[in-house]
Amino acid sequence: MTEAEAVSSISCSGHGKAFLDGLLLHGKPVCECNMCYGGSDCSQLQPDCMVDADSGDPTFLEPFWVKNAASSAIVIAGWHRMSYEYSDGSLISEELKAHIRNVHASVGNAITDGKYIIFGAGATHLLNAAVHALSSKASSSPTKVVASTPYYPVYKEQTEFFNSEDYKFNGDTSMWNNDTSNSTFIELVTSPNNPDGHMKKAVLQGQFVKTIHDLAYYWPHFTPIVAPADEDLMIFTLSKLTGHAGSRFGWAIINDEAVYKRMLTYMDLSTYGVSRETQLRVMKLLKVVLSGNGREMYEFGHNTMKNRWSKLSKVLSQSKRFSTQKLKPQHCSFSQQIRTPSSEFHIDVIAAFAWLKCETSILEDRSCYEVLKEVNITGREGSLFGADNRYVRLSLVRSEDDFDLLLRQINKLVSVEINDKHVATTSTILRQSNETTLLLTAGVNVVNRTLDLRMELETLNSNIFPRQNGLYTTIDLSFN
Amino acid sequence: MTEAEAVSSISCSGHGKAFLDGLLLHGKPVCECNMCYGGSDCSQLQPDCMVDADSGDPTFLEPFWVKNAASSAIVIAGWHRMSYEYSDGSLISEELKAHIRNVHASVGNAITDGKYIIFGAGATHLLNAAVHALSSKASSSPTKVVASTPYYPVYKEQTEFFNSEDYKFNGDTSMWNNDTSNSTFIELVTSPNNPDGHMKKAVLQGQFVKTIHDLAYYWPHFTPIVAPADEDLMIFTLSKLTGHAGSRFGWAIINDEAVYKRMLTYMDLSTYGVSRETQLRVMKLLKVVLSGNGREMYEFGHNTMKNRWSKLSKVLSQSKRFSTQKLKPQHCSFSQQIRTPSSEFHIDVIAAFAWLKCETSILEDRSCYEVLKEVNITGREGSLFGADNRYVRLSLVRSEDDFDLLLRQINKLVSVEINDKHVATTSTILRQSNETTLLLTAGVNVVNRTLDLRMELETLNSNIFPRQNGLYTTIDLSFN
Numbered sequence: 001m002t003e004a005e006a007v008s009s010i011s012c013s014g015h016g017k018a019f020l021d022g023l024l025l026h027g028k029p030v031c032e033c034n035m036c037y038g039g040s041d042c043s044q045l046q047p048d049c050m051v052d053a054d055s056g057d058p059t060f061l062e063p064f065w066v067k068n069a070a071s072s073a074i075v076i077a078g079w080h081r082m083s084y085e086y087s088d089g090s091l092i093s094e095e096l097k098a099h100i101r102n103v104h105a106s107v108g109n110a111i112t113d114g115k116y117i118i119f120g121a122g123a124t125h126l127l128n129a130a131v132h133a134l135s136s137k138a139s140s141s142p143t144k145v146v147a148s149t150p151y152y153p154v155y156k157e158q159t160e161f162f163n164s165e166d167y168k169f170n171g172d173t174s175m176w177n178n179d180t181s182n183s184t185f186i187e188l189v190t191s192p193n194n195p196d197g198h199m200k201k202a203v204l205q206g207q208f209v210k211t212i213h214d215l216a217y218y219w220p221h222f223t224p225i226v227a228p229a230d231e232d233l234m235i236f237t238l239s240k241l242t243g244h245a246g247s248r249f250g251w252a253i254i255n256d257e258a259v260y261k262r263m264l265t266y267m268d269l270s271t272y273g274v275s276r277e278t279q280l281r282v283m284k285l286l287k288v289v290l291s292g293n294g295r296e297m298y299e300f301g302h303n304t305m306k307n308r309w310s311k312l313s314k315v316l317s318q319s320k321r322f323s324t325q326k327l328k329p330q331h332c333s334f335s336q337q338i339r340t341p342s343s344e345f346h347i348d349v350i351a352a353f354a355w356l357k358c359e360t361s362i363l364e365d366r367s368c369y370e371v372l373k374e375v376n377i378t379g380r381e382g383s384l385f386g387a388d389n390r391y392v393r394l395s396l397v398r399s400e401d402d403f404d405l406l407l408r409q410i411n412k413l414v415s416v417e418i419n420d421k422h423v424a425t426t427s428t429i430l431r432q433s434n435e436t437t438l439l440l441t442a443g444v445n446v447v448n449r450t451l452d453l454r455m456e457l458e459t460l461n462s463n464i465f466p467r468q469n470g471l472y473t474t475i476d477l478s479f480n
Numbered sequence: 481m482t483e484a485e486a487v488s489s490i491s492c493s494g495h496g497k498a499f500l501d502g503l504l505l506h507g508k509p510v511c512e513c514n515m516c517y518g519g520s521d522c523s524q525l526q527p528d529c530m531v532d533a534d535s536g537d538p539t540f541l542e543p544f545w546v547k548n549a550a551s552s553a554i555v556i557a558g559w560h561r562m563s564y565e566y567s568d569g570s571l572i573s574e575e576l577k578a579h580i581r582n583v584h585a586s587v588g589n590a591i592t593d594g595k596y597i598i599f600g601a602g603a604t605h606l607l608n609a610a611v612h613a614l615s616s617k618a619s620s621s622p623t624k625v626v627a628s629t630p631y632y633p634v635y636k637e638q639t640e641f642f643n644s645e646d647y648k649f650n651g652d653t654s655m656w657n658n659d660t661s662n663s664t665f666i667e668l669v670t671s672p673n674n675p676d677g678h679m680k681k682a683v684l685q686g687q688f689v690k691t692i693h694d695l696a697y698y699w700p701h702f703t704p705i706v707a708p709a710d711e712d713l714m715i716f717t718l719s720k721l722t723g724h725a726g727s728r729f730g731w732a733i734i735n736d737e738a739v740y741k742r743m744l745t746y747m748d749l750s751t752y753g754v755s756r757e758t759q760l761r762v763m764k765l766l767k768v769v770l771s772g773n774g775r776e777m778y779e780f781g782h783n784t785m786k787n788r789w790s791k792l793s794k795v796l797s798q799s800k801r802f803s804t805q806k807l808k809p810q811h812c813s814f815s816q817q818i819r820t821p822s823s824e825f826h827i828d829v830i831a832a833f834a835w836l837k838c839e840t841s842i843l844e845d846r847s848c849y850e851v852l853k854e855v856n857i858t859g860r861e862g863s864l865f866g867a868d869n870r871y872v873r874l875s876l877v878r879s880e881d882d883f884d885l886l887l888r889q890i891n892k893l894v895s896v897e898i899n900d901k902h903v904a905t906t907s908t909i910l911r912q913s914n915e916t917t918l919l920l921t922a923g924v925n926v927v928n929r930t931l932d933l934r935m936e937l938e939t940l941n942s943n944i945f946p947r948q949n950g951l952y953t954t955i956d957l958s959f960n
Contacts, residue, residue, distance in 0.1 A: 003555070004554075004555035004556075004557060008557060017559070019560065019561060020554075020560070020760060021561075021573050021575050021576065021759065021760045021763055022567075022575070023574070023575065024575075032567035033567075055564060055565075057563050057564050057565070058562070059562055059563055061562070062559055062562055065557075065558040065559040065562070066558075066559045068558055069557055069558055069559060071558075072557070072558025072559075073555055073556060073557050073558055074484075074500075074555070074556050075483070075484035075553055075554070075555050076484075076553060076554050076556065076757075076761060077484060077488060077545075077549055077552070077553050078545040078546075078548055078549055078551075078552025078553055078764075078765065078768065079497070079542055079545040079546045079549060079552075080499065080500070081499060081501075081726040082538070082539055082541070082542055082545070082723050082724050082725060082726055082727075083537050083539055083725060083726055084535060084537045084719070084725040084726060085535075085537070085726075087502075087512035087513075093501050094503070095501050095502070095503065095504075096501065120751075121601060121750075121751035121752070121755070122751060122752055124749070124750070124751060124752050125750060125751045128749075128750065132642075154749070157749060158749045158750075161745070161746075161749045162612075162642065162644065162749075163644050163645045163646055164642065164643050164644055164645070165643045165644070165645055166643055239564070243562050244562050245562060245563060245564040246561040246562055246563055246564060246565075246755070246756035247755050247756060247757060248751055248752060248753065248754070248755045248756075249755070265641070266641075269604070269608075269634070269637060269638045269641045269642075270601075270604070270605060270608065270638075270750065271600075271601035271602060271604060271605045271728055271751065272601070272602055272604050272728060273728060274728070274755075275601070275726070275727050275728045275729070275754075275755045275757070275758040276726035276727060276728075277556075277727060277755070277757045277758055277761050278755040278757055278758060279501065280500060280501045281556060281757050283501050284558075285558065288558065
């Protein structure tokens with residue numbers, strides 16, 4: 001207890017945290033700084049730092065849990081739940097299951113009545129358990145696992161990695177829309193979709209098609225809740241509900257008893273269930289989620305994400321080189337569900353990721369991922385999602401620091417675009433006036449762009465800055 | 481904190497426990513009773529209850545953690561480690577890794593210097609990760625996974641369940657001892673062996689053979705520590721070190737960097753690492769294990785197991801129908817390792833399981849498992865271990881209650897054997913005296929044996945109790 005209090009009192013300037021199990025200096029835990037921050041108290045912003053917009057690490061919810069530290073803390077005794085099994089012989093806490101049903105009922109995003117619930121170590125674990133359970137052992141050829149592009153990269157990576165005789169990844173769903181071979185299919189449906197946030201429906205139909213609905217992002221933080229989902233097999237994860245990605249906890253809601261049992265066997269033989277300390281902690285977190293009028297966390301999460309999406313899309317709307325997905329405003333039923341009048345959730349445009357598109361004009365030989373990398377932004381390459389290299393996914397669910405730095409870089413990128421127009425205009429004037437030196441001061445500091453601009457200037461002003469005589473050595477290309 | 485203290489103050493008569501995440505009655509957690517105990521405070525021993533000696537649930541160590549409750553408890557804040565990754569980008573706590581190295585150094589059971597360490601959700605998870613990492617993708621036929629009988633059943637069940645193209649379970653190692661086909665092999669070596677406690681060495685040799693050493697039971701509680709293990713790939717699990725099976729935590733110690741990296745990828749794509757609350761708790765538990773002179777837990781565990789093994793083997797030594805494995809007394813280096821003079825660990829005979837053999841004479845059409853089931857003992861069938869049905873594994877690592885009940889039933893069984901001799905003698909006398917009624921009172925109460933004995937009497941005394949006229953209706957076969 002003393003340890004836990006000591007560690008939470010260590011100040012890291014709002015740009016980091018000290019942890020009980022972190023590195024020690026003179027016996028005391030040290031600050032672990034957010035990306036791009038350094039110094040013993042994380043107060044120093046590092047120049048020219050690579051901004052991480054790659055991983056969907058949902059730390060945007062951390063401030064909510066810091067604020068609710070007292071009610072969300074747990075004490076675990078050394079003798080707590082040592083057994084392999086709960087006293088009913090299962091690997092799953094019945095109490096936790098009841099809390100999960102209550103959370104879905106309060107949000108109105110999924111129907112759980114009369115359905116089976118199983119736990120896994122995050123959606124990652126449950127996805128393969130579901131694919132395994134739904135793949136046909138009777139069929140002569142392996143079940144085809146498909147997903148509509150752009151799709152969550154783990155679907156492909158995981159299915160290929162395990163290299164089972166029972167199933168194979170077979171790419172984009174649309175390629176199989178008119179298949180008449182009586183193949184068995186598992187269609188992965190992600191709604192809202194990762195990366196682009198669109199609500200999706202299953203595409204394939206017929207007796208040989210099973211579907212897995214990955215509803216990880218179907219929470220009020222990320223999307224309008226339009227109606228409770230009622231699919232055969234639905235997967236949710238704690239990381240996208242409360243932000244606790246490190247806890248490795250997810251659940252599946254299943255209609256069919258035989259499928260449920262096959263998934264239980266998968267859990268028995270892969271990990272023998274989910275850690276008891278995790279189940280205890282998740283229950284405590286869900287108690288906080290459900291407490292009060294059951295809307296505090298969603299309000300915090302929703303406001304944060306809406307704010308971010310609106311800032312980012314506003315900047316990008318000024319650009320002709322970069323664009324992002326268009327999302328329809330939708331009515332959110334969650335505000336009715338919680339029965340407290342609120343304007344917050346009524347009409348919503350919101351997304352967990354920007355699915356950024358680079359216009360071909362600026363790509364040259366580069367991918368959109370590389371274009372961003374040049375301005376110190378790491379996104380996730382479109383090709384990983386089965387899309388082409390004009391696309392890149394930018395994560396908006398990370399810490400406030402990460403988002404602020406991302407927005408700053410995107411702002412610069414768009415400013416460069418505006419300045420580039422100015423450069424082109426200046427160059428034309430220069431060409432006409434036939435001057436031999438140039439002092440150019442643009443409004444942004446993008447060191448990595450210097451070389452590109454220099455080359456662009458060379459091309460535009462070849463008569464002014466001939467390559468052969470080096471007359472352009474006095475050019476000042478500092479961008480402030 | 482208050483909750484945690486309240487729950488630990490609930491009395492369950494030493495035959496159960498109340499848990500924070502258990503069922504509630506009037507808002508208060510209720511006692512969860514050990515097997516065969518009931519009532520609101522678990523004080524009632526249930527008659528004719530089935531004794532569980534099946535699972536290797538290591539709750540024999542629970543009293544140690546109850547005694548060390550204060551030093552082994554942890555507080556986890558709601559904001560603790562929400563991220564997918566530690567600040568170094570990994571899924572593994574470096575601090576915990578250091579503690580694991582210290583534990584091995586203090587016990588002297590494995591060399592970790594210069595080796596890689598990876599975490600998984602228990603040995604179960606790591607076994608498949610290791611098989612996956614060691615299987616050959618280059619080979620034209622799947623890698624053959626083998627183990628020496630009797631082997632831990634999960635090896636076969638898991639390998640077959642995942643149905644990979646890369647590896648197949650191929651049974652007993654000895655069948656492949658003289659294989660000249662240049663097949664690639666993975667040999668699973670379990671030392672001490674589960675079920676029989678024997679120290680094992682790899683059998684297969686050559687450039688196409690990889691080995692996985694499952695050293696789950698290589699701790700002073702279960703076996704003499706003869707020398708530090710120094711194998712290419714060694715698997716350990718928390719459940720058999722501290723008894724926390726429910727935490728689902730294990731680790732592998734690996735020589736080869738490429739194998740280590742393949743296992744990391746496996747963890748990424750199966751569960752994305754081990755829960756952060758689990759890693760935090762394990763670190764706390766290992767701190768207790770290492771504290772003081774680093775021998776308290778081992779002493780408790782060792783004394784408990786040695787006591788159980790000696791009681792059980794003493795009873796079985798009186799039997800001609802049942803026998804158990806013979807273990808050689810060995811010198812244990814652990815007592816030197818901890819550098820405190822102690823007679824406890826010097827010369828040891830100890831085992832986690834009784835590998836019970838039923839003599840053919842009493843089997844008739846039954847398996848040894850069925851013979852035990854008839855006297856209300858559930859063991860684990862020999863056939864699951866690749867052995868024949870004369871064998872059954874009895875777990876000695878469960879709670880004190882479970883062991884006491886097991887010992888009581890085994891005692892009865894051996895008493896029946898002695899009484900059965902008496903019945904046979906009585907029958908012979910009856911046959912000679914040609915009496916027509918019999919009042920038989922034996923010294924034990926084994927209701928399930930009644931029918932067997934009745935039939936035995938019928939056969940022996942067919943002239944006294946002819947089937948056709950029902951003269952034997954007055955027989956009293958009550959066993960007290």
